[in-house]
Amino acid sequence: xxxxxxxxxxxxxxxxxxxxxxxxxxxxxxxxxxxxxxxxxxxxxxxxxxxxxxxxxxxxxxxxxxxxxxxxxxxxxxxxxxxxxxxxxxxxxxxxxxxxxxxxxxxxxxxxxxxxxxxxxxxxxxxxxxxxxxxxxxxxxxxxxxxxxxx
Numbered sequence: 608x609x610x611x612x613x614x615x616x617x618x619x620x621x622x623x624x625x626x627x628x629x630x631x632x633x634x635x636x637x638x639x640x641x642x643x644x645x646x647x648x649x650x651x652x653x654x655x656x657x658x659x660x661x662x663x664x665x666x667x668x669x670x671x672x673x674x675x676x677x678x679x680x681x682x683x684x685x686x687x688x689x690x691x692x693x694x695x696x697x698x699x700x701x702x703x704x705x706x707x708x709x710x711x712x713x714x715x716x717x718x719x720x721x722x723x724x725x726x727x728x729x730x731x732x733x734x735x736x737x738x739x740x741x742x743x744x745x746x747x748x749x750x751x752x753x754x755x756x757x758x
Contacts, residue, residue, distance in 0.1 A: 608717050610638045613650055622662055651676040655723055656716050659688060662703055666690050671738055674698075674730035679723045681712045691738075697730030 617623040632638045644650055647669075651657070657673035657680050664687030671691060673680050680698030682688035692698040699715070701708040716723050736742075 608713070611650075611654065612638050612640045613642070613644050613647075615643050647672060648676070651678055654678060656681060656713065658682065658709070658713065660701070660703075660709055661685060661688060664688050671734055674734040675738075677727035677731040679716055679726035680730060681709065681716065691734075693729075693733065697726050697733050 612629060616626050616629065629638070629640050633640050641650070651673060655678070657669065657678045659667055659669055659680070659682045661667070661683050663685050666687050667682075670680055670682060670688060674691060674697060680692050682692050682698065682700060683703045684694075684700040685703060689700060692700055694700040699712040701712050716726075
């Protein structure tokens with residue numbers, strides 16, 4: 608398996624992994640680090656699994672994009688991530704800080720192309736039904752309408 612990290616460390620986040628550590632992983636041949644990328648469509652086209660082992664999130668754009676491109680997802684079972692990932696349907700949720708569970712989930716999807724395709728298709732269906740522009744605009748409009756009515 609090839610492991611690729613995309614993005615930059617967040618200096619304002621004390622739980623972010625620093626650049627020196629990431630570079631040591633690259634030097635040891637453990638990961639590739641592509642840094643910040645504007646062309647995420649191309650990144651998704653080159654991957655089979657998207658993972659976001661986070662401690663807390665809003666609704667992560669990366670997971671919505673991954674689902675929209677029919678990629679199965681592995682994420683931590685935290686608010687935001689669990690809004691996008693339905694465990695066993697379009698991806699797998701693992702407990703935060705559980706490296707063994709993350710590794711087990713990755714291995715399960717690496718070894719099973721059929722499961723990856725099924726979860727990817729389910730993820731695309733889910734994001735199109737729940738997170739389309741029409742759906743988001745409708746919900747936003749309802750929020751604004753209820754705020755105006757309450758004043």
